[in-house]
Amino acid sequence: SRDAGLALLREHALIAGETVTASRRIAVDDPATDEIIGHVPDLGVEETERAIQAAHDAFPDWSRSDPHKRAAFLREWARLIDENAEALGALMALENGKPFEEARGEVAYANSFIKWFAGEAERLIGETQDSPLGHVILTFREAVGPCAFITPWNFPAAMLTRKLGPAFAAGCTAVVKPASQTPFTAIALAELAHKAGLPKGVLSVVTGDAATIGGVLTASPLIRKLSFTGSTPIGRLLAEQSAPTLKRVSMELGGAAPLIVFADADLDLAVAETIRGKFRNSGQTCVCPNRVYVQREVAETYAGKLAEAVSKVPVGPAFEPGVKVGPLIEDKAVHKVLDHLALTKASGGEVLTGGERHALGGRFFQPTVTLGGDDGLFRREETFGPLIPVFPFDSEDEVLKMANDSDFGLASYVFTRDLDRAMRMGRRIEAGMCGINTGLISTAVAPFGGVKQSGYGREGSIHGIDEYVAVKQVTLALR
Ligand code: ADP
Numbered sequence: 001s002r003d004a005g006l007a008l009l010r011e012h013a014l015i016a017g018e019t020v021t022a023s024r025r026i027a028v029d030d031p032a033t034d035e036i037i038g039h040v041p042d043l044g045v046e047e048t049e050r051a052i053q054a055a056h057d058a059f060p061d062w063s064r065s066d067p068h069k070r071a072a073f074l075r076e077w078a079r080l081i082d083e084n085a086e087a088l089g090a091l092m093a094l095e096n097g098k099p100f101e102e103a104r105g106e107v108a109y110a111n112s113f114i115k116w117f118a119g120e121a122e123r124l125i126g127e128t129q130d131s132p133l134g135h136v137i138l139t140f141r142e143a144v145g146p147c148a149f150i151t152p153w154n155f156p157a158a159m160l161t162r163k164l165g166p167a168f169a170a171g172c173t174a175v176v177k178p179a180s181q182t183p184f185t186a187i188a189l190a191e192l193a194h195k196a197g198l199p200k201g202v203l204s205v206v207t208g209d210a211a212t213i214g215g216v217l218t219a220s221p222l223i224r225k226l227s228f229t230g231s232t233p234i235g236r237l238l239a240e241q242s243a244p245t246l247k248r249v250s251m252e253l254g255g256a257a258p259l260i261v262f263a264d265a266d267l268d269l270a271v272a273e274t275i276r277g278k279f280r281n282s283g284q285t286c287v288c289p290n291r292v293y294v295q296r297e298v299a300e301t302y303a304g305k306l307a308e309a310v311s312k313v314p315v316g317p318a319f320e321p322g323v324k325v326g327p328l329i330e331d332k333a334v335h336k337v338l339d340h341l342a343l344t345k346a347s348g349g350e351v352l353t354g355g356e357r358h359a360l361g362g363r364f365f366q367p368t369v370t371l372g373g374d375d376g377l378f379r380r381e382e383t384f385g386p387l388i389p390v391f392p393f394d395s396e397d398e399v400l401k402m403a404n405d406s407d408f409g410l411a412s413y414v415f416t417r418d419l420d421r422a423m424r425m426g427r428r429i430e431a432g433m434c435g436i437n438t439g440l441i442s443t444a445v446a447p448f449g450g451v452k453q454s455g456y457g458r459e460g461s462i463h464g465i466d467e468y469v470a471v472k473q474v475t476l477a478l479r
Pocket of ligand 1: 150151152153177178179210211212213214215229230231232234236237238332
């Protein structure tokens, strides 16, 4: 299947439906081996401007096209993605390092956004209303305009389709800047979109230096909307750069998700779900539990069971069967885990399992559980790696305060059998999303997004399309 992935690898960008190469190129490696798997062109100001112009030129026809035709296009694109799912999964596993089975799962997840938003294209429904002025008001939901999408490396397919799906459904055109660590999945998806009949100019993928391309995209008055998934500092910078042209902005930024286990919880379920949530993408997702709080009377039991189970989580390269945790994306990511571990130990945390770089070397790290120490660091910073720090707490009020004492508010998780407590926590926790007795909250039909410095805007669900439409009123005077 590795070869199937390589067969989809294209070493060019796509501007206005045409392939673009350059003499200056960026190398992309396999995080498991450091081996270069290919190159993408290092494009800059001129190519980005060309892509923006193409998105602008394609906008009138595309935005006024029959939404049912756009739905049909989205369904054909989804069909081609399903047909190429194995190869796309393999390509993603190669450039990102995530286990192949998981990458294959991401392809299905990514495609579920395209399928969902094909339906939404058919439901761009307006309203009629009597006006107190004696008129009748009609509302239309119109495409906001050409969009810029800047996407991260942790979900190379899904972070793109949850933007492109609603954008195309609404009639928007797009310029995409994929993460330089994982550009090939985006290029392959764009190629399939063109195969499915997407008109030239509606979608461009520009590879190259992020700050340069991001600077041109945000400065352009032709780009009417920016959607970014990535870190909070870069999100803040892009929002600032988007202010002069008053772009509409969606920001899906960092989290520091609390996972709370009450004494009345099903501890085996809590352990299994902690592992499921934490080790997705080897701990590198913005909804991964970043800090686990366990009620004191069960803290030792939960932590013991967790450490036991975590010690058995199979680590290895993407194409080794049964592997659940792969390498981290970069050396820098390994250093961050080491730093967080050192600070936890220095504040009194005890390592229950793992705690070191993995014997496989390179960017592999042992799945790790610690108990105790200071949780402050984990309220402020995402570890983005396979470290689970567990902290005991005493009361519901206390843990709610600890959970909410963070600038971030993306995901949260609560384990309890008490329905009243589940509802109280679900309502009082400061986060855009709360999973109760589950570590898995992401699906195309659920609204995904944060509060506080985790950003704004929602992706997926019946709300996702709202980010790409402007409500237009047409008032008709009746005589
Ligand atoms: P991470 O640390 O997870 O890589 P980043 O926020 O740095 O998160 O990266 C997310 C995306 O933002 C990537 O596509 C990256 O290329 C892009 N990016 C990074 N710096 C900038 C910038 N100055 N302007 C625009 N995009 C940027």
